[in-house]
Amino acid sequence: LVFCMEYFANNLNWLEESLGHVEDDYILFDCPGQIELYTHLPVMKQLVEQLQQWEFRVCGVFLVDSQFMVESFKFISGILAALSAMISLEIPQINVMTKMDLLSKKAKKEIEKYLDPDMYSMIEDSTNILKSKMFKKLTKSICGLIDDYGMVRFLPFDRSDEESINIVLQHIDFTIQYGEDLEFKEPKECEEDKSALVDEYFQDHVNE
Secondary structure (H helix, E strand, C coil), rough: CCCHHHHHCHHHHHHHHHHHCCCCCCCCCCCCCCCCHHHHHCCHHHHHHHHHHCCCCCCEEEEEEEEHHHHHHHHHHHHHHHHHHHHHHCCCCEEEEEHHCCCCCCHHHHHHHHHHCCCHHHHCCCCEEEECCHHHHHHHHHHHHHHHHCCCCCCCCCCCCHHHHHHHHHHHHHCCCCCCCCCCCHHHHHHHHHHHHHHHHHHHHHHC
């Protein structure tokens, strides 16, 4: 795999010819999942930089299996992998928790806390498991690092739920500003709702 990726990086002219320069193209690259390609090799970074030179807007979508993330320590490992890819590629990144449709109702409820995690409370929940003082100290430092960056949040992806798919797509579209040249018109009912909320806000403060 490493050989293939390095060979690919040395023959990007082929890629340029294959992509072409058609306006409004939306291109998906299904990248290998091996984290070593992002942490130990410059290949993916070279690909990103080359696409940007060709004036493509690039966004990374980091996928993590939700069934892997139901335990706090595995979740921390998944966050570190996502953070590592973000730092390595230096591009906007959407982190997605996949296969939510395969989880039981109990697991879905349990995993909600991982979508927008509070790392320090996660440590407190795992106090009984952390028997070693050194391991506890290391875990606390890692959680502090993750919390300080505050960059890793996950979107749930359920392929059986159309709304879930649309939400992920909207985040990606917004990140790359896809279709930004199209005129945006706010729905009338939304505008009315917004005006009502503003009026209510000011009325409450006047009453105070």
